[in-house]
Amino acid sequence: MMVDYYQNWVSELLKDYQFEYPWIQCTSVLCGIFSCKLVYDLSHIISGICFKHYRTLPKMKQIEWDNRAISTLHAIFITGFSIYLVLGSDLFSDDLQRGLVQSRSSTTSTFVLGVSVGYFLSDIAMIFWFYPSLGGMEYVLHHFLSMGALTYAMLTGLGQIYTYMVLSSETTTPGINLRWYLDAVGMKKSKAYVVNGVGIFLTWLIARVILFMYVFYHIYTHYDQIKQMPSFGYYLILITPCILGVLNMMWFAKITKGMIKTLAAKKD
Template identity: 50%
Template sequence: MTRSLKNVLAFKSYQNQAEVLVRNYVLADPYIPYTSVLGGILTCKLVYDLTQLISTFYFRSYNGLTKIQRIEWNNRGVSTLHAVFISIMSVYFVFWSELFSDHNSAGLITHRNSPLSTFALGGIHSSFWSFDFWQISVGYFFSDLGMICWLYPSLGGVEYIVHHFLSGIAVAYSMLTGEGQLYTFMVLISEVTTPEINMRWYLDISGLKRSSAYLINGVVIFFGWLVARILLFVYMFYHVYLHHAQVMKMHIVGFLLVFFVPLVLATMNVLWFWKIIKGLKKTLAKRK
């Protein structure tokens, strides 16, 4: 037997052992919330460090930033990656998965959940060759909240603290109890606007505020915000109205979260949207 064949067999053996470990422990129902959150916390740190390393070598403007600006640069790298994965998972569960479909007769829609949906709220899993990649939502919101409080007000004001705190509480409750996961995913679709918001900050800090990319980014933010953070919230409130009888059967905590958290976030989204409109009008006026 050649050495290369032995190496392949040894690798397969280790891979099989890893798969057994993942199946019997990591993806076992009682451990899903905890393993996904733990793995996600480690991933947040990994992505933060990778963003710092890559930016140091490939972005000239990065090395000229202040310490606070570099921290925010790295932190936005983490939030962008989280937003991409949680948006994809949320769109899947809300619009394509049969789990929350009205045609599915498997119990109340407010109490439906699955190992994958629970794991998605605690973390996002995707394959890259033979490696597993983890990214959390619960851990992300609270770790980012910690960064905002630690460096307050450099990374955001009171509105960001309120947003992250309410989002973290709602996602954690839905993940641990299995209640209201559909409405949690509806709200999390709004994260689709986060990469554009972060890109706008990157363009601004890199001195590209007068570029065409900055203008296009502003237009994309306008339409993305309108769809994901205004119209989608209207659809969510309408969905709650249609399924009011099922929502009323939730635990009192879940019931309050379904009504209170989206209402507060929707109000904040409208206020931010007004600022976006004024900013876009100002940018277009300067172009003319």
């Protein structure tokens, strides 16, 4: 009963917030940017105290270390909410009495998207500032496509279901970052590095290959609803997953090749 009371109180609070402060999108983006800055600074302090290898890394490696701390926490945050909103709540259920599925949104779903937009803005700024040390043009393309889809869904409330489906693929990010950390501290030849590589392969296969197949299937089965959207949103839903899917397959090929190479070297 206490949990139900708390959930109702939070829901009412957010509804009042959206009613009284129509700039919820702006404030949520600012929260995302502030959180990124906070995590970056805390990572620099905590890592310098807890990890001796951190202090021996070159300056650029320390920057990337802290940058990956941001992306890891964002991935955990956005994956948790994506799974909850798509699977755990009834926001995007197939109940047609609640309206078209691609037109549904809530205060919570909009606020979370704003926080994620703030993260992508912060990350793309760092990528440009230190280019190409934190990522090449494929990362720039990925981030701009992601920000475009996120911003549209946040501002209009349309297509949020597909936005959250695609954001669920961020579940692969912690494993990718862990692999970089293991390499940075000299554990590239360890068993943990091999296990991590296999884990990345499996999570990538599920979250960025199979999941995207389901996204395309869902778009196909709900096309009669999607074609009722404004032209920009219509093309955004059709094109963005396709481009991201191609990028995912390119990275998946590299991951598979790297895993096979690592397993072969370990066997020898």
